[in-house]
Amino acid sequence: MLFKTYSIYTTRTKHLLHRKSLINPAFNLHTKPISSLKVVWRRDPQLDHAIERDKPYKICSKVVKEVLNEPGQVIPLRYLENRRERLRLNVRISTFLNKNPALFDVYQDRIKPKSEPVRFVRVSHRLRNFLEEEKRIVLENEGWIVSKLCKLLMMAKDKVLSVDKLVHVKREFGFPNDFLVNLVPNYPNYFRLIGPPEEGKSFLELVEWNPEFAKSIIEQRAEDEFGLTGIRIRPNFYYKLPPGFFLRKEMREWIRDWLELDYISPYVDVSHLDQASQEMEKRTVGVFHELLSLSLFKRIPVPILGKFSDEYRFSNTFSSVFTRHPGIFYMSLKGGIKTAMLREAYKDSELIQRDPLLEIKDKFVQLLEEGWQERQEQLRLQREEVKKNRVMMALGDGDTDGQESSREFDGQEVK
Incomplete structure (x- = not known):
């Protein structure tokens, strides 16, 4: 409940905090380095279950x-x-x-x-039909894919990203396998491939800056709210702690104060900001929020995010952001891999903010389930056939015993 109402944090409250800091300098949380602010990690079974439930789909997808x-x-x-x-x-x-x-x-x-x-x-023939469906869905959402790719480049400090790194994250964002060959060349106004094709030497560069793409999910949400209510609100993070989660008072005060800082768009230049400042922390959280929002499942393995530390100006201890802001993120340890998840995108274990490209996953899961149902039906028929054969064998053995008994009886009668 504490952080559901952060937006009503008043000027009077800030004035009281300021007075406390004057009386007791140790109370001034601004003087403390961000790295010293610790939050104990706590498991979220519902979000862990969301990862576990998708495991069969991901394994099948890898083999395909x-x-x-x-x-x-x-x-x-x-x-x-x-x-x-x-x-x-x-x-x-x-x-x-x-x-x-x-x-x-x-x-x-x-x-x-x-x-x-x-x-x-x-x-199989059915899998080929699915692959044709996949092409159709990708074509229908090509504009969304292009905007995602532009956004990834626009957040980078030099508006350039390694081709190898983009290929490595294509599944996380729903990019088609052939996006560098069959999509990028169709948009020379946005993209330029530079460098030789050798590994680690080829890059994708942004050609044109589109102001419409330079609007984060959080900023768009504030605009949508203004359109609905006529009340203009400050862009900020939606902060909600999971049930039963507790923060020490010092940390609660720091987060309240931090939330009052102006939102910093992940698309603005922050080269002037100190890496250890609260403003840079606000911007870093904004970048992670945007990256997770653009991803298919609103979650990305932490090692994959770490590959972009230089391009997005992440610190060496960037992963601590996910545990320091438990009302925004959750870091799952499921499967022995750290995975950053956007908490607001889920209700319990269900994804509520669905990417249009998830229709591909839905079609693939439907194909898998059809096969699973057929297998269950085949196993049921096999069990029934085995049961039927056993009954027939039992009846056959019974008839044989009866005939032998009759012959023995007849023999005794003859005697």
């Missing part, structure tokens, strides 16, 4: 991309089995294929003309 990247989109089953550890599969490939029958077809073929036939894996 592995096959699609092969020449002809086919691969010997044993080759795929050798990559199981890299794909983080905890079952054999044959077991995975049986559990997900809608994704692939298995057939016999030769690796070499005179070699023995071996099992190959290829994309």
